[in-house]
Amino acid sequence: MAAKAPFEQRKKHIIELLKQGKLLVVNELAKKFNVSEMTIHRDLNKLQQQGHIERTYGGAVPAERMEFEFDFASRRASNQKAKKAIAQEALKFVQPGQRLILDTGTTTLELAYLLKDFENLTVITPSLAVASVLQFSSGIQTVLLGGIIRKGSPDLTGVVAEKVLDMFMVDIAFQGADGIGLNGELFNTDMRIAKVDQKMRKRANQTYVLCDSSKIGKIDFASNGSLAEVNALITDSGITPEQFQSLKKICSEIIVSKI
Template identity: 25%
Template sequence: MYLEERRQAILNLIVDHGRVSVPDLSARFDVSEVTIRADLQTLAERGLLVRTYGGAISATYNLQELSLLQRRQQHIPEKQRIGAAGAALIADGEAVFLDSSSTALAVAQHLKSRRDLTLVTNSLVIAQEMLGLAEITVVMPGGTLHHDTVSLIGPDGLAFLEQYHIRKGFFGAYGLSMDAGLTDGSAPESEIKRALVELCHTVIVVADAAKWGRVGVTSYAGLSEVDTVITDDQAPPDLVAQVRAAGVEVVIV
């Protein structure tokens, strides 16, 4: 029996029984427990099962996994401060765009007690975070799911968004610099952001100190298109001064 056959068989057992134990699998396939653990770890990394101490169970708990990821984010104090400051700029009744960055997620987390708000976002994580909040309308453009950013990307979603009057857009960035402006790591991601920067009346960049002076693969906006940058107090003062001189409001939290 080959390795992949064994792993397939393990998955079948989980589908049938809901759970498997390491000693049991070891006996059944006549390999050491160490080997079984390696199998389980690999399958868990592929998201095909959930590892437990002593065995594994079926992977039908993805929602919780995701919310765990979300909550891991919460513990970064800088992002939370930036998120709170961003949320303070949003009035009830407005329609705002949030991109798929983790800092924009922090903004969303501070909007949970708001009423009559429309959030436009391409981030599945933000949508998930707002689940069950009846007072908040979440609108998503269509697109293809990108696994790394957990967001919908695609040129065709934009036409759909043009019917909304989006007052404010919150954008994360891979980097923020004087000459390259706002930069990101991937081209399709940049494309949708470039269009949204056009669409939003007010462009607000949420970026922690690490982003300053960094330049990513593609630019999606120049500094002249930015109204406000929200960052934390570790941002390099000389760069902050330059950006302010260029007419951009910089909020430090």
């Protein structure tokens, strides 16, 4: 780690770091390239003029970050630990080399965070949020379903999304749900997501529904099917014995996380 980097091989390297989503810090770069901090300052100023970066105090950030804004009203108070625990259980089913569908929703988003460092996976998702989390994971190929972008919503739905799903068969689909009736009926708040969820199950060898216990016994607007059609429900320990008994009649397996 000693030879001084000739010329502006550094720039190439720096731009590479940017593509990986890294933040640039002056003194780290100076050490990395074995040059003085002054040189890094000059490099960064040039890169700024070329429009690659924006300078910040102490370093630099990518010039143009495109970002999507979503409304996540629910996220705040609710059940984050439970969702994480559910995602952990779901993770146990994932093997390297598999192809997955990851549905929209905050619980499946937690699973996306856990999959980040996995090797050799293909993930198909209608969720821009999931795609954003996985975009820099070198071991994961992310396929975004197409479709209409709705303001404040992170997911792509509609005919396009359904058509694209028809192009693939995957090993496992991980779905969310906004409500599960005690008869095992699966609900979404949004009808369009319900349709996409139905289609997902048809394109996967196995389907797991990830749903925290607060939504069990809650019905919602759009029914997309029944727990009878899936391999397992994964939920948290907040599920009551009565709910468990009731759902067990319909669902072949119910996995309850520790938390």
